[in-house]
Amino acid sequence: MELRIRHVSKRYANGVQALKDITLTVPAGMYGLLGPNGAGKSTLMRTLATLQEPDSGSIQLGELDVLQQPDAVRQTLGYLPQEFGVYPKARAEDMLNYFAILKGITGRRARQQVVEGLLRQTNLWDVRRQQLGGFSGGMRQRFGVAVALLGQPRLLIVDEPTAGLDPAERVRFLNLLSELGENSVVLLSTHIVQDVAELCTRMAIINQGQILLEAEPLRAxxxxxxxxxxxxxxxxxxxxxxxxxxxxxxxxxxxxxxxxxxxxxxxxxxxxxxxxxxxxxxxxxxxxxxxxxxxxxxxxxxx
Missing domain, CATH: 3.30.70 (Alpha-Beta Plaits)
Incomplete structure (x- = not known):
């Protein structure tokens, strides 16, 4: 399975041309989208996550038309935005259980198994009864990944995931992402070159809404x-x-x-x-x- 982006453009109402004729083919595995702040990365991520529509172009995820079948895409999509809120007084286990219900995992026993599995996979099992407001930055990011992984998504989008993490948390988080890339299309958007160098087998460099380079990092x-x-x-x-x-x-x-x-x-x-x-x-x-x-x-x- 692969993600195919063809001639996607987006101009906002204020006149900013955020995306200019973006064409990319993203295979299964870890794919890095590298560029400075304001380059258009988040606009592309929100478009792929069906949160906004482009002015022109097409996007295919396997056999799904992302623009024409957004509901079907959301069933197989995991999205970790650059910033996301949590209920500070909610416990991690309870909150993840709630999101699992929203994702359609309604059977109690099956849901318990999924929640426990994700908390263990993201190394949050020992703190599952702690309130989210007391989580460190890295723990919150790992909780965000646990939410994004509900439903075993075929496309996982993570936007600036290591910004603000201390070195130890960053290493733990990157190790987790590398494991996820074995079974899904994982699109990593970042301005941190080292993240792409350590994780991704292919990458694209974007600036001012345009793709400047698409390559294998090692070959480049x-x-x-x-x-x-x-x-x-x-x-x-x-x-x-x-x-x-x-x-x-x-x-x-x-x-x-x-x-x-x-x-x-x-x-x-x-x-x-x-x-x-x-x-x-x-x-x-x-x-x-x-x-x-x-x-x-x-x-x-x-x-």
Missing amino acids: VADLQGRIWRRLIDKTALPRLEQEHRVISTRLLSGRTLVHVYSEQAPDPGFEAVEADLEDVYFSTMAGHYGPAVAQPEQAARI
Whole structure:
């Protein structure tokens, strides 16, 4: 089974063109949608989750027409939005049981088995009788996944799932997502490059509502080898360097500025070759130096 998105566009009433002719084929497994805040990721996620309709285009989930059969799609959909509310005084077990009823799992015994299984799968069984208001950020995200997994969805959409999590919670959450990708189409929307690098076998980079690159992360990194160079400079030298070279990213290192540039050959003797990673792919694509899409060059991102 796969998710097929064809020529999807969306313009809001305020004139913002959120999506521009999006075409993607998302196979089973973990698929990363990578882009900065405001790139159009959440708009696409809400559209796929049948929460809004596009202005044009088509979306197919297996044999289902997402736009024409939204009720049927919702029966096989799991959705974890970027932000979701909980009843702070409700216990995790009770709340998940309530959502299971809404999902159509009406048999008491079957529902108990499903709720227990999901609480154990998301490592929340030991805290099942705690109030949701006392959950940490990571625990709340795992509870959100438990809700999204009700009904064994064939399509699971998670929007910015690791934002705000501490390192330990992030690792636990990513491990959970990697297990889920074995049986469903899991679409991971994020601006965190490392999440995609660790989880996804395919990805797309989106900016200003357009797909700039669609690729396998490992192959994209391999294609970029030999084109990324770095140099440690004083911050005052950065403006001149940006005029002379295609700077894709900068970061502070021991009080100085570490610059990565994109070049087909050594820029000058002051640079050294560096092994490319997915972060370099992302910034090179965003700057318009890499990828099949014609991207508008813009100021290199600084991290």
